[in-house]
Amino acid sequence: MNTCILGIESSCDDTSVAILKNHKILSNIVCSQDVHVRFGGVVPELASRDHLKNIIPTIDAALKTANISLAEINAIATTRGPGLMGSLLVGISAAKSLSLALNVPLIEVNHIQAHLLAHFIEDAEFKGNLKFPFIGLIVSGGHTQLLKVTDYFQYELLGETLDDAAGEALDKGAKLLGLSFPGGPIIDKLALTGNPKKFYFPKSKVQDLHFSFSGIKTALMYFIEKNIKEDKNFIQNNLEDICASYQHTIASMLIDGLQQAIKETDIKNIAIAGGVSANSYLRKLLTQFQKETNADIHILPLKYCTDNAAMIAMVGYFKYQEKIFSDISITPITRWEGFLNK
Numbered sequence: 001m002n003t004c005i006l007g008i009e010s011s012c013d014d015t016s017v018a019i020l021k022n023h024k025i026l027s028n029i030v031c032s033q034d035v036h037v038r039f040g041g042v043v044p045e046l047a048s049r050d051h052l053k054n055i056i057p058t059i060d061a062a063l064k065t066a067n068i069s070l071a072e073i074n075a076i077a078t079t080r081g082p083g084l085m086g087s088l089l090v091g092i093s094a095a096k097s098l099s100l101a102l103n104v105p106l107i108e109v110n111h112i113q114a115h116l117l118a119h120f121i122e123d124a125e126f127k128g129n130l131k132f133p134f135i136g137l138i139v140s141g142g143h144t145q146l147l148k149v150t151d152y153f154q155y156e157l158l159g160e161t162l163d164d165a166a167g168e169a170l171d172k173g174a175k176l177l178g179l180s181f182p183g184g185p186i187i188d189k190l191a192l193t194g195n196p197k198k199f200y201f202p203k204s205k206v207q208d209l210h211f212s213f214s215g216i217k218t219a220l221m222y223f224i225e226k227n228i229k230e231d232k233n234f235i236q237n238n239l240e241d242i243c244a245s246y247q248h249t250i251a252s253m254l255i256d257g258l259q260q261a262i263k264e265t266d267i268k269n270i271a272i273a274g275g276v277s278a279n280s281y282l283r284k285l286l287t288q289f290q291k292e293t294n295a296d297i298h299i300l301p302l303k304y305c306t307d308n309a310a311m312i313a314m315v316g317y318f319k320y321q322e323k324i325f326s327d328i329s330i331t332p333i334t335r336w337e338g339f340l341n342k
C-alpha cells in the first residue's frame with residue numbers, strides 16, 4: 001500500500017511544503033523570504049507574516065506539482081521546533097487544520113533530526129545508500145552537532161558547539177565584512193576566487209568532540225580593526241582572500257571534528273547535513289578527506305542541505321510506519337534540546 005505524506009516546514013524564513021510517496025519525493029516547494037535582507041538578519045514578526053501569506057499557495061503548489069489530491073494524503077508532518085515561535089505557529093496551525101479536515105494523523109517533526117534523515121530521501125535524481133551505524137555531522141545556522149546514529153531514532157550525541165554554530169560564524173563573519181544576509185552562501189561565492197591560505201585565523205580547540213566558533217569570529221573582528229587602521233580599503237582590497245581564509249578555518253575545524261569522531265568510534269560511515277553542508281569549499285575538503293582516509297562520506301544535493309519540507313515529510317514517513325502520531329494540542333518548541341526521543 002502506498003503512503004503519502006504532506007510535509008510542512010516553516011521554522012525560520014522559508015515556507016516549504018513537500019509531498020512524499022513512500023520514500024520518494026514527488027514535490028518540494030520552497031518559498032524563500034527576501035524581506036529580511038535589508039535588515040541583515042531574520043526579523044521574526046516579518047517572517048511569520050510572510051509564512052501566513054505563503055502557506056496556502058505553497059501547499060497548493062506542492063500538491064499540483066506532485067499531481068496528488070488531498071484525498072490521497074495519509075498524514076500531515078510538520079516542524080514542531082526548534083525555530084521561531086511565530087513562524088512555527090503558522091506551519092503547525094496549517095498542519096492541524098489539514099489533519100482535522102482530512103481526518104488523518106498529525107506528526108510532529110524535529111527540524112534538526114529531519115536535516116539528518118534527509119539522507120534517506122529518494123527522488124527522480126537522487127538515491128543515497130547510507131547504512132547504519134554512521135556518524136552524523138549537522139551544520140546549520142543554529143546547530144553544530146556530531147552524532148553516532150544507530151537507527152532512524154537512535155542517536156548518541158558525541159559533541160556539539162559550546163557557543164556559536166558554524167553557520168552562525170559564517171553569517172556573523174559576513175556581517176563584519178559588510179556583506180549581506182545570509183552570509184554563508186555569499187562567503188562561499190566570494191571565496192571561490194580567494195586564497196584560503198592568505199590569512200591565518202586560529203582554530204579554537206575545545207575538549208573532546210565539541211566545537212567552538214565564537215573565537216574565530218572575534219579573531220576576524222580584531223583582524224579587520226587592525227588592518228583597517230593601516231589601509232582603510234583593506235576589506236575591499238582583500239575581500240575574496242579574507243572570505244577564503246575565514247571559510248577555510250571553519251571548514252577545517254569541521255573536518256578535524258570528523259577525523260576525531262572516526263578515531264573514537266571506529267565508524268567510517270559519515271553523513272553531513274544542514275545548510276552549511278551546501279558550502280562548496282567544505283564539500284571539496286570532504287572529497288579530499290574521503291580520499292585520504294577511505295571514509296565513506298555522504299553529502300546531499302544542495303536542495304536537501306538547506307531548509308526544505310522534503311526532509312520533514314521523510315521523518316513523517318518513518319514515524320507513520322511506527323504509528324508515532326501527535327496530539328492536536330501540540331504547540332511549538334522553540335528550543336528543542338536533544339531529539340533522541342521519537
Ligand code: KG4
Pocket residue numbers: 012115139140141142143166167168170171182183184185188274275276277278279280305306307
Ligand atoms: O539548515 P539551514 O538552512 O537553516 C537552519 O536550520 O539554520 O542553515 C542555514 C545556515 C546559514 O547560516 C547559512 O549561512 C548557511 O546555512 N549556508 C551556507 C551555505 N548555504 C547556506 N553556508 C556556507 N555556504 C553555503 N553555500
Ligand code: ZN
Pocket residue numbers: 111115140141274275306307
Ligand atoms: Zn535547518
